[in-house]
Amino acid sequence: MSLEIEHITKTFGEFTAVRDVSFTAEAGQIFGFLGTNGAGKTTTMRIILDILRPDTGSVTWNGAPNTDVPRRLWGYLPEERGLYPKMVVEEQLLFLAQLYGASARDAQRDLNEWLERFNIVENRRKRVEQLSKGNQQKIQFLAAVLHDPEILVMDEPFSGLDPVNAAQMIEAFGEMRRRGKTIIFSTHQMEQAEELCQAIAIIHRGRLVVHGDVRSVKRSTGRQVVRLSLTDDADIPWLDRLPGVTVTKRRPDFVEMDVQRGSDPETILRAALEHGSRITRFEIGEPSLNDIFLASVGGQVATDEGEATAPRDTVAVP
Amino acid sequence: MQRSWEKVWLIVRREYRARVRQRSFIIITTLMAVVAVLLACAPTIVQAIRNGRTDTTTIAVVDTANPAATQGEISRLDQQLRADGTSDRAIALTAVSGPVEMLRDQVNAGTYHGLLVLNHDPAGDLTFMYDTESGTRDTTAARIQQAATFLSVQDRLTRAGVDPSRQAQIFAPPVFSTNATKTTTNADRQSEAEKITNRGLAYILDILLYTTIIVYGMWIAGGVVEEKSNRIMEIMINAATPTQLMAGKILGIGAAALTQYLCITIPGAVALASQGRIAQAFLGQRTGAAALDLTGLSVTAVIAFLGFFVLGFALYAALYAGAGSLVSRQEDVQQIAAPMQMAMIGSFFASLFALSNPDATLTRVLAFVPLCSPLVMLTRVLVGHPAPWEVALSVAILIAGVAFFVALAARIYRIGVLLYGARPNLRTVFKVNHARVAR
CATH class of the missing domain: 3.40.50.300 (P-loop containing nucleotide triphosphate hydrolases)
Structure with missing residues (x-):
């Protein structure tokens, strides 16, 4: 059917x-x-x-x-x-x-x-x-x-x-x-x-x-996404210095980053605790449909983060 | 599985209800019906108004030379006034006496409508002086002058020694008869009369058909644009086919038009046919104006009118529908309907030609051309002598034309989905026509 x-x-x-x-x-x-x-x-x-x-x-x-x-x-x-x-x-x-x-x-x-x-x-x-x-x-x-x-x-x-x-x-x-x-x-x-x-x-x-189907589309991007937010620090600048981590979004409510396959997302959690911050959000997930959409249409839609540089490759899902 | 005609029927019902329930429809129909009845009753109403003015015109009469003779002169004038055949206004003559100045004042004061002063000139002939407030020469003055002339002639004859009893003999009308040089039979006279009636009838029916198509064709064109301007079109063509939609539109709006048409014409016709009785009831007399003579309306005429009415309306409805489907906004309907109006005016002139030349070659050809055949063939059937095959062929071409134009209208409508907003010209229509369009 x-x-x-x-x-x-x-x-x-x-x-x-x-x-x-x-x-x-x-x-x-x-x-x-x-x-x-x-x-x-x-x-x-x-x-x-x-x-x-x-x-x-x-x-x-x-x-x-x-x-x-x-x-x-x-x-x-x-x-x-x-x-x-x-x-x-x-x-x-x-x-x-x-x-x-x-x-x-x-x-x-x-x-x-x-x-x-x-x-x-x-x-x-x-x-x-x-x-x-x-x-x-x-x-x-x-x-x-x-x-x-x-x-x-x-x-x-x-x-x-x-x-x-x-x-x-x-x-x-x-x-x-x-x-x-x-x-x-x-x-x-x-x-x-x-x-x-x-x-x-x-x-x-x-x-x-x-x-x-949505899950396989998300998985197929090969991206591992972490979303983090701390009470006292909205920008979390030290994230840029962590190896294997690429910050993709800085929003008022959270910072989103791609974590390379193979590196452990928990290192980010540990780093946050070492900085003595209070963590209000730590989430290991998949990219949002919005990101996938922007990536696949070449980011020609105006966005707040300027993701026009995102890859234009076709994401093929079996 | 739902059948095609069930969808058409649903659309017909919706279109019909949507129109008939409109407040403007009800108001206009009622007003028009009232106007039609009033028009039909016009002769009776005019009569009633005339009868209401029954006040007689009172004229004071005085013979200043011989006051004693006044009464006798009045009775002779009266006799003449009664005999002059004009009955719409009674003139009462009344003898008065006194100085002319004073009598004139009384006319000014409105006591009398006029004053007639008789006198004799030195030769002994009667002279007349007629005074009214305004001094205008109206019908009353003319009638009085005529009676006075007669009185004067009688007076001269009397003075010449002709006895009054012989005068009646002198004025008796002579024998006068009218004859035809050609001998005619009763049947001839009847067919001649019928021919005249039929020509009048054909003329009236042509005008009826012409007006109906011009007026209600616009309804159809406007109705077809409706889905586009309401933007419900995509739902409609998802649920039904454009052909079903077109057929439903034409039948539904046609039925609403017919309803309005009958609501206006039936009361009017009934009022017209019963003028005699109405006049009798209200005025106690029959009016001089004759009610519509329907005896000339033969069975053939009725069938021909209904047949060409329905087919002609259907053909033009399909054309108006096609035109309507070319535009997307109600404002553009008037403009796009112009070609149909021109065609209709053209066929009306063709029917006028057919009226006087019902069996000419040109007429016979025009009776087959779909756009003008409804009017021309109807005229031919009523006043000419078309062969049965000619009528059959004309009807067949009309029916084929209706089917063709409904299909074309549906096709244009369907293309209109793709050409939203932009007004397609004929070239785009034919271009897109080759493209693949569903259903």
């Missing part, structure tokens, strides 16, 4: 939007699709949904070509948000669910459930234009899930959400995962990707640069 994207290429005139992209999203997974603006995320998603046809390559769900998959199995939250502004919420959602092929009764039952989960029962009979932006986003999400699809394709579902609404959206993702749905979503907000995804793909200028 999986969604397989195999060697898809799509050109618009001179411009190649997607070049030979292949990846697999296992059924029941939350799959993060990461990339900068214009990297080819939306085009890939439209191809997955059979809104666009690729020049070459194929998309299959459980072995069946996506063109043969009933529309009912697909849920789509497009990047361009939009609903009929003058239509009443309930009527609109039932219309869309039925248009996808759901029965009116099932859709009505699910609608009641979701409105309660999102705490927006009182908006049922309001027109969409009367709702706040956050609530409109929730309705937009419901428009993608109310017909009970198997595969949810969401283009930037977290953009424009405040922290409270983002938290509700993350909860809704969890609910869909409990129901065994497969979710593919694009984002450039790495915290959400880190929190939600079992697997990711990073696309850059139409090419896939990294893909695989």
